[in-house]
Amino acid sequence: MTEATKHDRGQLRIDRDECKGCGLCIEACPPKAIRLSEGLNHYGYRTAEYAGAGCTACGICFMACPEPGAITVLRVIVHRAVGVAAEGISCASN
Numbered sequence: 001m002t003e004a005t006k007h008d009r010g011q012l013r014i015d016r017d018e019c020k021g022c023g024l025c026i027e028a029c030p031p032k033a034i035r036l037s038e039g040l041n042h043y044g045y046r047t048a049e050y051a052g053a054g055c056t057a058c059g060i061c062f063m064a065c066p067e068p069g070a071i072t073v074l075r076v077i078v079h080r081a082v083g084v085a086a087e088g089i090s091c092a093s094n
Contacts, residue, residue, distance in 0.1 A: 008033075010057025011074045012050040018070035019047035025071060028064035031056055 012034065019041065025048050026034045033054035036046045048071075057075040065071045 008053060008055045009076055010055040011076065012055055012061065013072040013074065014048050014050060015070050015072075016041045016047045017043075018067045019045065020067060020070075021045035021047050022066065023048070024064045024066065025061035028060045030058065030060065034061060 014034075016037075020043070021036065023036065026032075026036065031054040033051050033056075034048050035051050037049045038046070041047050055073075057073055059073045062071045062073050
């Protein structure tokens, strides 16, 4: 498997209504998989958003975030059976 076809180990869900755009998660993210959005939420904040690639499901962003419930880290679980891979997502942090 080459770097171009390597799958992310995780995925982020960021609640735009909870995020206040402080940027702590962006600074804390080792693979830099989080960025500030261009648009504003209904409170007028530029919120954090998943960049779409690079998440390792480490949970550091979740721990750095001061807003409870703003970030959910999902870990991708790959099941291998008889050469067939299926991906499922389970919650790593809440």
